[in-house]
Amino acid sequence: MPRSSQQTHARIVDAAHMMFWRNGFVRASLDDIADQAHVTKRTLYQHFRSKDDLMAAVLLQASELSMQRLRRYFAQPYETPTAFFDAIFRDLAQWAARPHWTGAGFTRVAIELADLPGHPARAVARRHKQTVESSFVVLLEQAGIPSATERAREIMLLWEGAMTLTLIHADHGYIRAAAEAAKRLLENDGA
Amino acid sequence: MPRSSQQTHARIVDAAHMMFWRNGFVRASLDDIADQAHVTKRTLYQHFRSKDDLMAAVLLQASELSMQRLRRYFAQPYETPTAFFDAIFRDLAQWAARPHWTGAGFTRVAIELADLPGHPARAVARRHKQTVESSFVVLLEQAGIPSATERAREIMLLWEGAMTLTLIHADHGYIRAAAEAAKRLLENDGA
Numbered sequence: 001m002p003r004s005s006q007q008t009h010a011r012i013v014d015a016a017h018m019m020f021w022r023n024g025f026v027r028a029s030l031d032d033i034a035d036q037a038h039v040t041k042r043t044l045y046q047h048f049r050s051k052d053d054l055m056a057a058v059l060l061q062a063s064e065l066s067m068q069r070l071r072r073y074f075a076q077p078y079e080t081p082t083a084f085f086d087a088i089f090r091d092l093a094q095w096a097a098r099p100h101w102t103g104a105g106f107t108r109v110a111i112e113l114a115d116l117p118g119h120p121a122r123a124v125a126r127r128h129k130q131t132v133e134s135s136f137v138v139l140l141e142q143a144g145i146p147s148a149t150e151r152a153r154e155i156m157l158l159w160e161g162a163m164t165l166t167l168i169h170a171d172h173g174y175i176r177a178a179a180e181a182a183k184r185l186l187e188n189d190g191a
Numbered sequence: 192m193p194r195s196s197q198q199t200h201a202r203i204v205d206a207a208h209m210m211f212w213r214n215g216f217v218r219a220s221l222d223d224i225a226d227q228a229h230v231t232k233r234t235l236y237q238h239f240r241s242k243d244d245l246m247a248a249v250l251l252q253a254s255e256l257s258m259q260r261l262r263r264y265f266a267q268p269y270e271t272p273t274a275f276f277d278a279i280f281r282d283l284a285q286w287a288a289r290p291h292w293t294g295a296g297f298t299r300v301a302i303e304l305a306d307l308p309g310h311p312a313r314a315v316a317r318r319h320k321q322t323v324e325s326s327f328v329v330l331l332e333q334a335g336i337p338s339a340t341e342r343a344r345e346i347m348l349l350w351e352g353a354m355t356l357t358l359i360h361a362d363h364g365y366i367r368a369a370a371e372a373a374k375r376l377l378e379n380d381g382a
Binding site: 106112164 | 213214217218291293294297301302303304306308313316317320321341344350351352353355356360361364365368371372375376
C-alpha cells in the first residue's frame with residue numbers, strides 16, 4: 001500500500017475501534033465509522049469488504065497492542081508469580097476506572113455475536129484469549145509452579161469474571177477479590 | 192388485566208425472551224417479537240411502552256425463574272457447601288451444553304448495553320446478580336464458613352468467568368476448572 005493509503009487504512013481502523021468500544025459492535029454503523037475517520041463509505045469499502053472484516057481487523061490490532069502491553073509486564077523482574085499477577089490486576093483496575101469503560105472488546109464481541117461462533121471477529125477473540133492463557137502457563141512454569149496449566153486457567157476465569165462483574169456493579173471490589181483469590185490459589189501451589 | 196390480556200402479555204414476554212436470547216438484545220426487533228408472539232405491533236405497544244421496558248420485563252421474569260431454580264437447590268440437603276457448589280456448576284455445564292447456548296442474559300444485557308448503565312434492563316441484571324451473591328453468602332454462613340462474603344464473591348467471579356470462557360472457546364473444561372477452583376478456595380476456608 002502507498003503511504004497515504006496506509007494512513008487511511010489506519011485511520012479507519014482507529015475510528016472503528018473507537019465506535020465499536022463506545023457503542024458495541026452491533027450498534028456501531030459503517031456510516032458513523034466513515035464519518036469519524038473522515039472518509040467516504042466508498043473509500044471505507046476500498047479498504048474493508050464488510051463490517052465483519054473491519055471488526056476482525058480492529059480486534060487483531062487490539063490483540064497485538066494487548067500482547068505488547070503484556071510483554072512489557074513479562075519483561076520486568078518479579079520476585080514471585082504472585083507479584084506479577086498483582087501487577088496485572090492493578091493494571092485492570094486502572095483500566096476499568098477510566099470514564100465510560102465498557103469492558104474488554106474480545107469478550108464483548110463473543111457475547112454480542114454469541115449466536116455466530118464462526119464470525120471472523122470471534123475467531124480473533126478466541127485466539128487472543130488462548131494466547132494470553134498460554135503466556136500465563138509459560139510464566140508459571142518458569143516460576144516452578146507445579147500445576148501451571150490449572151493455575152493459568154483459574155486466573156483467566158477470575159480475570160474474565162472480574163471484568164464482567166465490575167461492568168455490572170460498577171464496583172472495583174470485584175477486581176480486588178479476583179486478585180486475592182488468584183494469590184491464594186497460587187500460594188497453595190507453592191508460589 | 193382480564194385473562195386473555197394476561198395471556199397476550201405472557202406470550203409477548205415469552206416471544207421476546209426467545210428472540211433476545213437467540214439474537215441478542217440489540218438485534219432482536221419489535222417486529223420480529225410481535226410476529227413470534229402472533230400479535231400486531233399495536234397490541235405489543237398496548238402492553239409495553241418500549242423495547243427497553245420489554246427487555247426489563249423479560250429479565251425480571253428470567254430472574255424470578257432463575258431464583259426459583261436456585262431455591263430448589265437450596266432446599267436439598269448437602270453434606271458440605273462444596274457439594275452444593277458442585278451441584279450448581281454441574282447444572283451450569285448441562286445448561287451450557289444445550290445447542291445454540293448463548294450464555295446468561297443478565298451478563299449479555301450488561302455487556303451489550305455497556306455504555307448505558309442507567310438502562311432499566313441493566314438495573315434488573317444488577318439486582319439479580321446481587322440477589323444470587325447474597326444467597327450464596329447466607330448459605331456459606333449457615334455452613335459455618337468463616338469468610339462467607341469473600342468466598343461467595345469468588346464463586347460469582349469463577350461462575351461469570353466460566354460462562355464467558357465457555358462461550359468464547361466452546362470448551363466445558365472452563366466450567367470444570369471453575370468448580371475445582373471454588374472447591375479449593377472453600378476447602379482452604381474450612382469447608
